[in-house]
Amino acid sequence: MPRRIPIRFSTRISEMRIPKKCTPFLPVLAGAVLLIALTTNDRLVPLGPPPIPPDNPQAVDEDGFPLASDPKVELGRILFFDNRLSGNASISCADCHSVDFGWTDGSDLCRGYTGTSHWRNCQTLINSAYYDKLFWDGSSKSLEAQAASAAMGAVSGNGERDMMEERLRQVPEYVTRFRDVFGTTWPNLGDAWRAIAAFERTLTQTNTPYDRYLRGDASALTDAQVAGLELFRGRAGCIACHNGPLLSDQRYHALGVPENESFEFDALRQITFRYEQYVKGVTEEQYRKTKTDLGLYYVTKREEDTGKFRTPSLRYTLYTAPFMHNGVFFTLHEVVDFYDAGGGKQKGDDGTGTPVLEPLGLSDAEKDNLVAFLESLSGEEIRMERPEMPPYGTLK
Amino acid sequence: MRSTAFVLVPLLLAALWSEAVPHFGTGSGQAAPTPLETLGRYLFFDTRLSGDGSLSCASCHQPEYAFAGSDALSAAYPGSDGFRNTPSLIRVGARGSYFADGRLPASDLETAVRDAITETHFMNLDGRLMQERLKQVPRYVELFQEAFGEATAEGAGAAAEPTFGRTLAAVAAFVKTLDYGRSPYESGTMSEAAVRGEALFRGKAGCTSCHVGPAFSDNRAHVTDVPESEALFAEPLRHATYRAFIKAMGVPNYMTVRRDVGRYTVTKNEADRGAFVTPTLVGARHTPPYMHNGVLETLNDVVDFYDRVGGGVGSPGGNGGARAQDARSPLGLTQAEKQDLVAFLEALSGDMPVVERPELPRYEVIRNWNTTDN
Numbered sequence: 001m002p003r004r005i006p007i008r009f010s011t012r013i014s015e016m017r018i019p020k021k022c023t024p025f026l027p028v029l030a031g032a033v034l035l036i037a038l039t040t041n042d043r044l045v046p047l048g049p050p051p052i053p054p055d056n057p058q059a060v061d062e063d064g065f066p067l068a069s070d071p072k073v074e075l076g077r078i079l080f081f082d083n084r085l086s087g088n089a090s091i092s093c094a095d096c097h098s099v100d101f102g103w104t105d106g107s108d109l110c111r112g113y114t115g116t117s118h119w120r121n122c123q124t125l126i127n128s129a130y131y132d133k134l135f136w137d138g139s140s141k142s143l144e145a146q147a148a149s150a151a152m153g154a155v156s157g158n159g160e161r162d163m164m165e166e167r168l169r170q171v172p173e174y175v176t177r178f179r180d181v182f183g184t185t186w187p188n189l190g191d192a193w194r195a196i197a198a199f200e201r202t203l204t205q206t207n208t209p210y211d212r213y214l215r216g217d218a219s220a221l222t223d224a225q226v227a228g229l230e231l232f233r234g235r236a237g238c239i240a241c242h243n244g245p246l247l248s249d250q251r252y253h254a255l256g257v258p259e260n261e262s263f264e265f266d267a268l269r270q271i272t273f274r275y276e277q278y279v280k281g282v283t284e285e286q287y288r289k290t291k292t293d294l295g296l297y298y299v300t301k302r303e304e305d306t307g308k309f310r311t312p313s314l315r316y317t318l319y320t321a322p323f324m325h326n327g328v329f330f331t332l333h334e335v336v337d338f339y340d341a342g343g344g345k346q347k348g349d350d351g352t353g354t355p356v357l358e359p360l361g362l363s364d365a366e367k368d369n370l371v372a373f374l375e376s377l378s379g380e381e382i383r384m385e386r387p388e389m390p391p392y393g394t395l396k
Numbered sequence: 397m398r399s400t401a402f403v404l405v406p407l408l409l410a411a412l413w414s415e416a417v418p419h420f421g422t423g424s425g426q427a428a429p430t431p432l433e434t435l436g437r438y439l440f441f442d443t444r445l446s447g448d449g450s451l452s453c454a455s456c457h458q459p460e461y462a463f464a465g466s467d468a469l470s471a472a473y474p475g476s477d478g479f480r481n482t483p484s485l486i487r488v489g490a491r492g493s494y495f496a497d498g499r500l501p502a503s504d505l506e507t508a509v510r511d512a513i514t515e516t517h518f519m520n521l522d523g524r525l526m527q528e529r530l531k532q533v534p535r536y537v538e539l540f541q542e543a544f545g546e547a548t549a550e551g552a553g554a555a556a557e558p559t560f561g562r563t564l565a566a567v568a569a570f571v572k573t574l575d576y577g578r579s580p581y582e583s584g585t586m587s588e589a590a591v592r593g594e595a596l597f598r599g600k601a602g603c604t605s606c607h608v609g610p611a612f613s614d615n616r617a618h619v620t621d622v623p624e625s626e627a628l629f630a631e632p633l634r635h636a637t638y639r640a641f642i643k644a645m646g647v648p649n650y651m652t653v654r655r656d657v658g659r660y661t662v663t664k665n666e667a668d669r670g671a672f673v674t675p676t677l678v679g680a681r682h683t684p685p686y687m688h689n690g691v692l693e694t695l696n697d698v699v700d701f702y703d704r705v706g707g708g709v710g711s712p713g714g715n716g717g718a719r720a721q722d723a724r725s726p727l728g729l730t731q732a733e734k735q736d737l738v739a740f741l742e743a744l745s746g747d748m749p750v751v752e753r754p755e756l757p758r759y760e761v762i763r764n765w766n767t768t769d770n
Contacts, residue, residue, distance in 0.1 A: 087520050088448045089475030115449030116525070154525045158447045160516035162640040163476055169651070170636040186651060264766065267532050267759040274770045275528040288769045392632035395651075 044233060046211040047245040047315070050129035050201050056144060058198040066129075066201045075177045076199030079192050081386045084167040085151050087158030090114055093150065093196065096122045099383050102319030103203065108260060108327025109269065116155040117268035119276055120293070121327035126316040126382055129201040130246045136309045136325040137296050138252065143197035148189075154279075155272050165189040173390030205316055209376040221376050227366075228373025236339065236360055236370060241311045247377065252296040252308035255357060256344025259292060260326040293326065318378035332371045340367065429573065431542040436570025438539065439563060441753050444529045446519035450474055453512060453519075453567065454753070456482045462682035462748050463574055468690030469627055472637060476517040479628055479638040479656070481690035483675065484683045486574045486749065491676065492615025496688040498673040499645075499662045502615075505571065506564040513564075517637045523560040530558035535757030540566075576679050577747035586743045593740025596733055601702065603737075606674040612744065617659035617671035621705055624655050625689040656689065681745035695738045703727045703734065 049064030059070040066073065079085060080093045091113065096105045103125040105111050112118030120136055128134065134146035151157035151164065168174045168187040178187035181195065210229075212220035221229065233239040241249050263269050277287045280298040296305035309325045323329045329338060338344070343357035362370070429437070439445060443452045456470050456478075457463040463485040465471065470478030480496050494500040494508040512518045513526065530536045536558055543566060544556035556562070580586045586594070597603045606614050629635050642650045645661045659668035672688040686692040692701055706725050729737070762768055 084475065087475060087516070088450070088473060090448070113448065115444070115447065154447065154522035158520065158522070160520065160640075162644045163516040163637065166636040166640040166643070167475075167633075169639070170632045265761050267761045270762055270765060271525070271528045271532045271759075274531065275522075275525050277770065278524045278528065290770070291766050392636075394630060394632060395635060 044214065044239065044243065045245050046214045047127070047130070047204070047206040049206075050127075050204055052201060053142060053144075056194045056197060058201065065204065065206075066198065068202050070198065071177065072181045072195050072198045073202055075174075075181055076195035076197070077384075078177075078387050078390065079196050080199055082389055084171075085157065085159055085164055085192065086113070087160065087163075088114060089167070091157065093147065094386065096150075096156070097125045102126070102316060102321075102381070104320050106321075108322045108330075109262060110156075112155045112268075112272065113153075113158045116158075117266065117272055118155050119263075119269060119272045120325055121322065123312065124316055124320045125200050125203050126205055126320075127203070127246065127313055129204060130313070131248070131310075132250050133310070137299050138310050139299050143200050144190075144193045147193040147196045147200075151193075155275065161189055164192075167392075168192060170392050170395065171390050172393040203382065205379050205382060208315065208379040210373075213376070222372065224369045224372040225376045226373075228369035228371070228376075231362070231366055231370050232373055236362065236366075238339070238370075242314050247314040248311040250310065252305065252310050254295070254307040254309075256307070257309075257324045257326065257338070258328050258344055260328050263291075295325070314374055315377045316382075318375050319381055332374050333367065336362070336367045336370050336374075430569070431539070432544075432566050432569045433573050434570075435536075435539040435543045436566035436568070437751070438536070438754050438756060439567050440570050442756055444533075445513055445521060445526060445563075446473065447521045447525075448474065451519050456518075457485050459749075459751050459753070462486055462679055464683045466684075468685050469625060469634065472517045473520045475633075476637040476640070477631065477633040478517070479625075479634050479641065480688050481685065484679055485571050486576055486679050487611070487676065488574070489572045490611040490678070492611075492613065493673060496672045496675075497659050497661045498615070498617055505568040506561075509564045509567045509571070517641060526563060527558055527560050529759075530563065532759045532762070533757050534760050574749050574751070576745060576749065579678070579746040580743040581740075582746065587739055589736045589739035590743040591740075592733075593736035593738065593743075596729070596737050597740050600733070601699075601727055601729065601737055602706075603702075607677055612677035613674040615673060617668055617673050619658075619669075619671045620687075621670070622672075622687045622689065622701070623691050625691055628656065628689065629654050658688070677741060677744050679745045679748075681742045682748050695741050696734070699729070699734045699737050699741075703729045 049060065050066070052058060052060070052066065058072050059067045061067055068074075068077075083089045083092045085092060096110050096112075096118075097103045098105055100106070104122040108121060110118035110120060110122040123136070128143065132141075134140040134143065135149075140146040140149050149156075151159045152161065165188065168178070168189070171187075174187050178184055178191060182188070182191045184191065209220040209225070213229075231238075232242075241251070241253060243249055263273055274287070276293075276298075277290050280294075281301075282290065282294070282298070286294075292307065294306050296308040296310075297303070299305075317323070317332060321330055321332075323332070323335050329335045339357065340360045340362045342359035440453045443449050443455075445452060451471075451473060454463075456465050458465060465482035467478075468481060470480060470482040472478040483496070488494075488505065489502075491502050492498075493502050494505070495511075500508050500511070510523075513521050514523055530540070540558045540562060541556050544562055546556070580590065581594075597607075606616070606618055608614050627634055628638060638656070639650055639653075642653060642657065642661055646664070647653065647657060647661055648664075655670060657669050659671040659673070660666070662668075675688075680686070680695065684694060686695070686698050692698050704726060706727060
């Protein structure tokens with residue numbers, strides 16, 4: 001994601017207005033805040049508008065936020081809910097990224113395509129526009145690519161390119177809408193992904209209590225949440241990875257998250273686990289022996305990337321349980337407990353790498369405060385009606 | 397003399413056939429199925445060979461309809477719809493090529509099976525996912541071992557787990573076992589009407605300009621001007637599916653095509669537009685409706701059609717041996733002659749094979765998952 005320097009400076013200045021109970025020492029404090037701002041604190045900033053790729057432009061408001069009224073977005077919204085963008089025309093993007101479950105499917109491991117089970121947790125689409133890469137292992141480089149990948153993967157959408165494209169062309173309303181938006185005689189599948197991505201870029205949330213607090217509204221957070229914020233950027237060390245406007249460093253880390261036990265007793269998950277080893281191009285020996293998700297390794301094939309997953313944003317987590325790449329934690333409390341205990345078994349434990357997590361020794365009250373703060377990272381739940389699907393028609 | 401040869405040659409061929417190919421349940425004197433064929437029978441009926449687990453090979457190639465379908469146009473994977481008639485799989489080994497456009501050679505039945513399993517409008521399954529599904533069924537692991545494991549000096553077989561290629565080979569092996577019982581034509585027990593019909597078939601009606609050889613097919617593509625299916629371009633999902641197919645096959649201007657281009661899909665030769673490979677007539681009695689798009693419901697309709705448009709058909713694309721299309725003229729068959737011809741066509745069919753649907757083995761959880769090699 002392109003870092004927009006001017007915004008970051010302006011928000012950093014606004015952040016200097018946040019001190020509570022310290023006004024008598026304002027000059028001293030200002031200096032201290034500036035010092036901190038130049039080190040770690042500068043990475044806590046409100047969320048601005050999402051980046052928009054030059055090859056998929058869309059209409060934005062005066063602040064740079066994508067407009068829902070853009071015809072491209074309207075088209076994308078219909079496509080997002082359209083089952084015809086899957087193999088058997090039974091599921092749409094909105095089935096795994098459901099408005100009823102915080103734009104996830106609410107399961108620890110994603111439901112997957114009919115007759116299959118997926119093997120990772122579905123991530124929310126809210127604020128997905130800010131990621132530079134998509135999927136837990138960053139295997140997709142844009143929302144456009146992610147949409148195509150999800151619609152076509154055998155355990156996700158299982159759609160086939162030509163069939164999906166011809167279905168779109170068989171819908172007179174789509175023919176008109178694609179022509180209006182993209183200027184083509186017939187709908188092209190690549191444009192469908194562009195429209196869906198444009199729609200997804202409207203799914204942002206930048207007015208959380210946390211954002212309002214950073215913009216100077218000291219009353220936006222409760223005392224417990226402020227205490228949690230201090231722990232977050234202080235002793236608990238969360239900010240080491242969960243930083244920046246998105247509260248994600250967009251990097252990949254191995255934390256030793258516990259295995260999801262359903263792989264041990266669910267035949268469909270076992271099938272998919274092996275299938276993923278196969279399709280991600282590991283060696284024969286790795287295919288035989290691997291029993292844990294290798295994460296970023298599948299993309300880079302570098303030993304040191306084994307078991308690393310992209311730091312997720314903490315925004316909107318009030319609605320997106322369960323958590324982690326394999327959904328093993330069902331509450332934010334469980335997540336905090338995991339980090340409090342120093343994470344799980346990591347590479348560093350067996351002498352092959354550097355441990356990144358240490359036990360935190362948080363009290364129960366501190367954990368509560370931390371969770372209270374995490375809850376301030378979500379605003380109102382974003383919901384949406386399923387649009388009416390345009391019917392097939394006969395082509396003359 | 398001549399009629400004796402007509403009886404004896406097919407008899408001889410039939411004898412060779414049953415010698416060469418053991419089959420399931422078509423009567424006495426058949427070899428027991430091999431482990432490969434047994435495995436193939438399970439797979440043939442297993443819906444886990446489709447992407448969403450909803451279809452097996454037998455969903456379209458239905459045993460009760462001579463391993464063909466009863467609809468004019470085939471069913472297809474959910475979310476798509478068929479654009480041609482499902483051909484029978486019985487005696488598929490005698491074909492010269494596969495599919496109505498002849499796009500795959502007869503020597504490669506395994507690839508035809510691959511098409512059926514993986515193409516989006518057939519069963520739409522990723523072959524890698526298929527492999528992992530089969531490995532999750534312990535009984536399949538055993539059946540693959542029995543079919544493909546090589547015995548060693550110690551008697552233990554080398555590991556032969558389910559793979560995509562082995563699956564194709566097993567399904568193909570099973571399909572090749574499917575045979576009809578001996579037909580009246582093959583056993584020399586045709587009715588008098590059928591005998592008269594055969595004379596018409598080889599004479600006045602000109603059927604043998606294309607329907608020749610033991611399978612009654614010259615394995616060439618001809619333009620016969622069979623009426624276009626009304627459903628193909630009127631039903632949105634069939635049209636979309638057909639477009640997806642010809643687009644994938646590289647047919648130019650596929651958006652404006654409103655008539656099945658047939659063999660042209662393969663050759664891109666304008667003369668092959670609307671040409672379809674001559675189907676076998678063996679077993680035809682069991683496989684209505686007829687033609688590549690199922691527009692003719694009965695054998696009577698087929699005979700009426702050729703009586704009207706002319707029996708000698710051809711493709712101007714130089715298929716050699718076939719008469720030029722413009723030489724065709726109505727046959728002028730009497731009603732009695734048509735009945736005799738139909739009687740002969742019916743006499744080309746023996747009893748359908750009886751193949752029971754096997755009870756399918758289930759997925760099982762792999763215990764000790766963390767300590768068991770994948």
